[in-house]
Amino acid sequence: MARPAKAIINLEALRHNFQLAASLCSPGLALAVVKANAYGHGAVPVARALADLAPAFGVACIEEALELRAAGIEQPILLLEGIFSADEVSIAAENNFWLMLENEQQFLALENASVTEALKVWLKVDTGMHRLGLSVEDLMPAYRRMHACKNVDKTIVVATHFACGDDLESEMTSQQIACLRDAARDLGAPLSLANSPGILAWPQAIAEWNRPGFMLYGNSPFSVAQAEADTLQAVMTLKSAIISLREVVAGESVGYAASWTATRTTKIATIAMGYGDGYPRQAPSGTPVLVNGQRAPLVGRVSMDMITVDVSDIDSVAIGDEVILWGDNLSANEVAGHAGTIGYEVLTRMPMRTPRIYSEVNI
């Protein structure tokens, strides 16, 4: 019997979410972002499951792109942070990797490269996030320069990234959309603005290319209800089982640092799931888990390999009973919120140790 901690990855839910993204992006296209090991879900199986749906993939760096190529993924792959050194240009050209570019070193590397295939370039514009991107003033000269470069494909995509797309009240997203559309008006270039929140909630952001990431994995990027986001289906179910049961009486504490003390006679279930399995150590007492489908509160500190849960109010619990840490009915976002972080982080931090079990249905 194997240790019961595992992450079930529902590929049918993944495809459902991609299809939602694709329909919201229509007539534009949705490039599936699978960086950081597909947000912890496994880049190769995720890309394979989307291979007949996604026209292109997006990753952070050439190493991630090469992993997909080695696994037989044939779509173009956009390197969202472009190139880090000049030698990457020829590797990108040989492998049909597209480059998001924004600075002089990158432009020079492209101009000085000797390649047989022209590369597809996306120019990143800084419309307010102030992290990456050309200034609006520098867009036109950079566009002309890349357009004139023999190593660059003539269809150049002009892109930007939102700072506050997840804040439905913010005015910044509309300003960023207007800024990019304005800056690119005379270029006749295809545009790309929207990440998941942009696709879900900002229809004016939809353009020729769109870049869904987090939404593909079935969690909402918003902290409030949102009609489209609320139809997403959780792709990962993190689950394990009860491995021990005991009773403690009022005044007895549980776990490291004795941080939680019983105020009544309490049934404690110990679960084979800890921060070594990707469950956030910061999750405090009171964070919900699902025991036999019912909510029960975590009590005491999260250990590397175990957590302890108050199951006093759950009927007939036994060693071996299933425990769900997140999935349907308890989102990774909700658990992350208790731990002071976001769903993006808890999913992306899922460690190697946790086996990913790929399934076409919910198991």
Ligand SMILES: *Cc1c(COP(=O)(O)O)cnc(C)c1O
């Ligand atoms: C990660 C990333 C995305 C995807 O963002 P989500 O919020 O996960 O949808 C899109 N564009 C760029 C440039 C990114 O780095």
